[in-house]
Amino acid sequence: MGTQTRTYRVAQFFRAAIAGEKAVAVWRLPNTPETQACVQLTHGFTTGQPQLERSPFGFLFCPFQTAAQHQNIFIKADVQLVDGELKTAADVPPPTAADFHTLLNAENPNTWHRGGITQEAHYQTEQGFTSAVAKAVKAIQAEEMEKVVLSRNKLEALPQNFCPVTAFEAMAQAYPRAFVSLVSVPGVGTWMGASPEVLVSVNAEQVFHTIALAGTQPAVEKVGEAIWRQKEIEEQAMVERYILSCFKKLRLREYTEVGPRTIIAGNLMHLRTDFKVDLKEVHFPTLGTDMLQLLHPTSAVCGLPKEPAHQFILAHEGYDRSYYSGYLGPVGSETGSHLFVNLRCMELLDQEAILYAGAGITGESDPQKEWQETQHKMQTMRQVLETLSN
Numbered sequence: 001m002g003t004q005t006r007t008y009r010v011a012q013f014f015r016a017a018i019a020g021e022k023a024v025a026v027w028r029l030p031n032t033p034e035t036q037a038c039v040q041l042t043h044g045f046t047t048g049q050p051q052l053e054r055s056p057f058g059f060l061f062c063p064f065q066t067a068a069q070h071q072n073i074f075i076k077a078d079v080q081l082v083d084g085e086l087k088t089a090a091d092v093p094p095p096t097a098a099d100f101h102t103l104l105n106a107e108n109p110n111t112w113h114r115g116g117i118t119q120e121a122h123y124q125t126e127q128g129f130t131s132a133v134a135k136a137v138k139a140i141q142a143e144e145m146e147k148v149v150l151s152r153n154k155l156e157a158l159p160q161n162f163c164p165v166t167a168f169e170a171m172a173q174a175y176p177r178a179f180v181s182l183v184s185v186p187g188v189g190t191w192m193g194a195s196p197e198v199l200v201s202v203n204a205e206q207v208f209h210t211i212a213l214a215g216t217q218p219a220v221e222k223v224g225e226a227i228w229r230q231k232e233i234e235e236q237a238m239v240e241r242y243i244l245s246c247f248k249k250l251r252l253r254e255y256t257e258v259g260p261r262t263i264i265a266g267n268l269m270h271l272r273t274d275f276k277v278d279l280k281e282v283h284f285p286t287l288g289t290d291m292l293q294l295l296h297p298t299s300a301v302c303g304l305p306k307e308p309a310h311q312f313i314l315a316h317e318g319y320d321r322s323y324y325s326g327y328l329g330p331v332g333s334e335t336g337s338h339l340f341v342n343l344r345c346m347e348l349l350d351q352e353a354i355l356y357a358g359a360g361i362t363g364e365s366d367p368q369k370e371w372q373e374t375q376h377k378m379q380t381m382r383q384v385l386e387t388l389s390n
C-alpha cells in the first residue's frame, strides 16, 4: 500500500504546507459541496498580469493595487487535495513530492503564514470614515466623480485556539452560496473570506460570466418582498454600465444580461445582474483575460469614473487595502477559471484578525448609514469568529 492511496484531511494538508514554508490555498466554489486545496512546493509565487488561458492549474491571489509589498501571487498546484486524495502535478520532481509526503505524515502545529513588516497598520475610526464619506459626497455633488467605494478595517481578537481550517469549515457551512477561501503565503500573510462577487469566470464549456453587484440592505425573510431605494438602484446600474463599457471597448456585442435580481449574501441582500458570453460562438478565447484587465478594480469596489475614484480612495481612505477588494480563485482547473472579488474577508495576525469592508458612496449617501453598512458587512466574518468562540 503506497502513500498515494491514503486519504488526508484538509487540516493535515494545510498544516503540512505551513510547516514546510509553502504557499497554500483552500477553497469551495459557490453552491458546490467539494472543498479543494493546493500547495506550491517551490518558492517564487509572485506573478505579473494573469493570463487565464495559458495558465497551469493553480490559485491566483491579487491585491487591490499592486505595490512592492503587495504583488500578484500565483500558487501553482504542485499538489492538490481532491476528496481527501493527493494528486501531484507531472512536473514535480519526485524527491520534492516525497518531502511533502513526509511532512503530511508528521504532527504539525496549528499556525499560519504572517505578512511582512508592513503591519504598522492604521485602523480607520468612525469619525475618520464618516468624514471621508462626507468629503466624497461633496466631490460627487461637485461632479468630480459619480461614485466612490470607501472602506475601512478593524482589529478583532481571535478566539482561543483558533484554527484557520476549522474557521474555513464554519464559513463553508454558514455561506453555501459564497466563494469561501483560505490562502496562506509565506511573507505575504493569511487571508480568509466568503465572497458574494464573481469577477471573471470561464467554465469548462467556455462560457464567460461576470456580475454587476451593488446595493446593500439587511436581508429580509422573503427575497421577493425586498424593496430598493433609488440610490441603490442607481448605484448598481453604474456597475452594469461599467461592465457594458468594457464589452464595448473589446467590441463585443453578443452577451446575455439577466437582472438586476435581489440576492442574499449572509446577513445582507444585494442587487445583481449576470452577464454571460459563449466564447465558442463569439470566437473570443481571450475574453476572460481581457475583461479581467479592464474590470479590476470594478466600480463595485473602486468607483466611477475609475481614475478619479481611485485617486480619491488613495487620498482619503487613510489605510492600506492590501489584498482586500483584490481578487482570488482557481485558474486553469478542470472546471475552468473562477475569480472572485476579495470581500467579506479578514487577514489573520497572531492573536487577532483584521476585518475589512466598504460601501458605495453616491451623491445621496448619508455618512452614518454608510458606516452602519460597513458594520453589517463585517458581520459576515465576525459571525464566524463568534461561532468558534462558543
Ligand SMILES: C=C(O[C@@H]1C=C(C(=O)O)C=C[C@H]1O)C(=O)O
Pocket (backbone or CB within 6 Å): 149, 151, 197, 213, 214, 215, 216, 270, 300, 301, 343, 344, 356, 357, 358, 359, 360, 361, 377
Ligand atoms: C465593498 C464591499 O461590497 C461591495 C459593495 C456593495 C455596495 O456598495 O452596496 C455591495 C456589494 C459589493 O460589491 C464590501 O463587502 O466590502
